[in-house]
Amino acid sequence: MSGASPNFKVGGEGFLSCSFPEKGLVVPRELSLAEIFQIGYYWETKILLTAIKLDLFSALDGRSDSPSDLAxxxxxxxxxxxxxxxxxVAMRILTKHEGRFANTSVARKHLVKVSPDYVGHLLVLHDSEWMNWGKLEEAVRTGASPVRQHVFETDPEMGANVLAVLDRIGxxxxxxxxxxxxxxxxxxxxxxDVGGGAGTNAIAFCREYPHLSATVFDLPATLQVTERSIKEAGLEDRIAVMPGNFNTDSLGGLxxxxxLSDVLHYQDAQANAALVxxxxxxxxDAGRLVIKDRFLDPDRTSPAWTTAFAVHILVNTEQGDCFTTRxxxxxxxxxxxSSVTExxxxxxxxGIKGSSNQERIQ
Ligand SMILES: C[S@@+](CC[C@H](N)C(=O)[O-])C[C@H]1O[C@@H](n2cnc3c(N)ncnc32)[C@H](O)[C@@H]1O
Structure with missing residues (x-):
């Protein structure tokens, strides 16, 4: 490698790379000890999640407080x-002046409950999964997941709140x-739209294509959020909802x-093959199935976010997994x-269904 001048940078996935532009090479570089420690010290994560759980940012909305007043x-x-x-304050989420604490602009916008851009529900979900993560070692030793079902089944209200945030940011x-x-x-x-959640995709699709009408199929509790979103979008005449369990109930149709968007990672390969x-x-005839998900590369070491997401799925679902596009x-x-493409x-x-292989609905 002599003669090449390396540039170190952190990529979009937090992936540390060393590139040699003259040779057209990008080689992942090894982590430093400081970076290993940075990953291992989860202290700041739990401080932030706890502050959100205690709703400190809403309490500081439009004011500054001393610790004693706030307490x-x-x-x-x-x-x-x-x-x-x-x-x-050190994490740059609050400010401190003359002993009083206040929100930064990002906290005001995203961490105060009454803000239309509040994302705390998503972070509260992560906080609620803390105990599951604590059982990762046991899961790796035994292969058994710490949970029996996923959040949309166990806590529909939390699931619905999370979907509302995902809807907004997605x-x-x-x-x-x-x-x-x-x-x-x-x-x-x-x-x-199977497992269509808040209807994000159905709404976007109907807005993009005036000749399209949609049905959002989801668990009954989730559909309460969906109906709200459809109403807000003014698309009640083009988007219907259908309650049910996609593994056991009919999907209607044709x-x-x-x-299937961000649904398959909640289940194992066998259940997914059956759903497909x-x-x-x-x-x-000539209809198509589109699957959008967080897929892994064939060697399963990238994208970096998805490799960690797969572990998250291990401890927070009973049988979920991340899969390759293959x-x-x-x-x-x-x-x-008849035609399957990435x-x-x-x-x-x-996947496109050829006109000759129409089957009876099960
Ligand atoms: C991560 S959300 C994806 C939402 C939406 N498809 C999107 O891309 O924004 C997963 C959705 O699958 C639904 N879901 C999970 N298991 C289900 C089941 N067995 N039957 C019906 N819906 C289910 C959940 O209620 C949730 O709305």
Whole structure:
């Protein structure tokens, strides 16, 4: 490698790389001890999650407080609270002037409950999963997950709150997906969004394609959020909801498009293969199944975020997993789809049902 001048940088995935531009090479560099410690010390994570759980940022909305005033207002221990507040200043989430603490602009925008851009529900979910993470060692020793079901089944209210946040921060991704799919060529297209959550994708798709109508299929508790979102979007006449369990209930149909977006990582490969077969049976001739998910590369060491997400899924679902696009494409091929393609690496795969292989709905 002599003669090349390396540049070190942190990539989009927090991936430390050393590039040699003259040779067109990007080589991951080893971590320093300081970086290992930075990963291992989760202290700041728990400080932030606890502050959100205690709703400190809402309590500081539009005011500044001393630790003693804030402790009195929230019935907290002054000394312990003071330590947390000082750490939050060092973490650049609060400010401190003359002994009084206040929100930074990012805290005001995203961590105060009444803000329209509040994301705390998502972080409260992570806090609630703390005990599950504490059982990672046991899961690795025994292979047994610490939980029996996933959050949408065990705590529908928390699931719904999280979906509302994901809906808000994910609107752009629904639009992008709709554009990528280029849904032209069918006059009155019928879409089924399986495990459609808050309806983010169904809404984005209907806005993008006036000839499309959609059904959002999801667990009954989740659909309360979905109905709200559909109403807010003014799309009640084009988007219906269908309550049920996609593993055991009929999906209705026929449809021209079935979407499975961020759903398959809650289940194992066998359940997913069965769901793909079910989707196939509910598609009209030339209809397509689109699966969007967090897929791994074939060697399963990247994308970095997804490798850690797979461990998160291990401890927070009973049988979930992260898969490669190849595995998802195999489920489609084995279900009978005649054309199976990867539309976006590690993100979107599509299967088209040939006109000759229409099957009876199960
Ligand atoms: C991570 S969310 C994805 C939401 C949406 N598809 C999106 O991409 O924004 C997973 C969704 O799957 C739903 N879900 C999970 N298991 C289900 C089941 N067995 N039957 C129906 N819906 C289910 C959850 O209620 C939740 O809305």
């Amino acid at each position: 009195k207002r929230l019935s907290l221990d002054e000394r312990a609270l003071s330590l947390v507040l000082h750490a939050l 609107r752009g991704s629904g639009v992008t997906l709709a554009k990528v799919l280029q849904l032209n060529g069918v006059d009155r297209m019928r879409m089924l 449809y021209d498009l079935v979407l 077969r079910k989707a196939f049976a509910h598609l009209a 595995e998802a494409m195999d489920w489609m091929t084995r279900a009978g789809f 539309l976006e690496p590690r993100a979107i795969v599509q």
